[in-house]
Amino acid sequence: MKNKDFKQILMIGSAFTISMSICGFLFVNAWVGVMILAIGAVLIALFLYYTNKRYSQIEEVNSYLVRVLAGDDAPELDSQEEGELSILRTNIYKAATTLKYQNELLGNDKKQLAAAIADISHQLKTPLTSMMMMNDLLRDEEDSSKRKEFLNTQQAQLNRMNWLIQTLLKLSKLDAGTIELKREQVHDKELINEVIKPFEIQFELRNISLKKTLTDMTFVCDKNWTIESLQNIVKNCIEHMEDGGELTIETKDTNVFSQITIRDTGCGIAKEDIPHVFERFYKGKNAGKDSVGIGLALTKTIIEEQHGEIKVESTEGVGTEFCIKFYKTII
Secondary structure (H helix, E strand, O other): OOOHHHHHHHHHHHHHHHHHHHHHHHHOOHHHHHHHHHHHHHHHHHHHHHHHHHHHHHHHHHHHHHHHHOOOOOOOOOOOOOOHHHHHHHHHHHHHHHHHHHHHHHHHHHHHHHHHHHHHHHHHHHHHHHHHHHHHHHHHOOOHHHHHHHHHHHHHHHHHHHHHHHHHHHHHHHHHOOOOOOOEEEEHHHHHHHHHHHHHHHHHHOOOEEEEEOOOOEEEEOHHHHHHHHHHHHHHHHHOOOOOOEEEEEEEEOOOEEEEEEEEOOOOOOOOOHHHOOOOOOOOOOOOOOOOOOHHHHHHHHHHHOOEEEEEEEEOOOEEEEEEEEEOOOO
16 A cells, blocks of 8 residues: 555556446445445455565565675576566566676686786786896806806896796686687798797707608688797797607698698697696696696697687606697587
């Protein structure tokens, strides 16, 4: 009875019923007047019952929405009734479930961001500390050979910091979707030659043999970004191989995908580390002392942004194989 519209309709209905009953009593007979009054009372009673039931349902929906807005878990609705109120309850439940899921994703993103910031701070702190120590030593060092050694150490740390920062910026841009990867035809021979070009001197100095088995085919990919992703793999392979090892690069074309396989004869990846090799800042037990753990993460992001996939298989003491597939249709 607190609802204004409800009271107005009740008053109008009651007034109309009483008026019609009086008219029937005056102009026909007492029996007709009583019948009209009885029928009116029954109709008003039915109206009161169903209206009260409807408002109770609305109140339930309102209470449900209040709990959702307060941050409580949205209980699952078991009502199977038809009607607009049932549809409204279902839609509110769907909206509440979606909001809860998005909130959980946001919470996970915050945790991952905090962990990433901590990792970045740690990675930058080490070279910065080293450079500060070198700088203090340079102030008092008079031996030119020592000064040159300190400067070379500082340059190496600066190069490491620059690579780390540039790689993090690239990952951030890819994550934010601000980089649009091209889809262009690239010949496999041209692509692989560009990939291995920066490592030719290392191959020669460390007596690493390179074996290429190319299919004379073309890839549909962004050439520059794909070269960078493959160079991260080659760099990883070289770092985990002894002098005199062998690096194999193969290409294969099928009706469904174009494939690049890179295989080394290095120390391999520990079985427990394989599921995590593409995670950011993850370093397995066989990682080098200067490893940061974002090169392969960047590679995976670049490949997947081009509707491809990358998988790794490895046996400790035998070697590691990276398999990259670029699908010709989006799957």
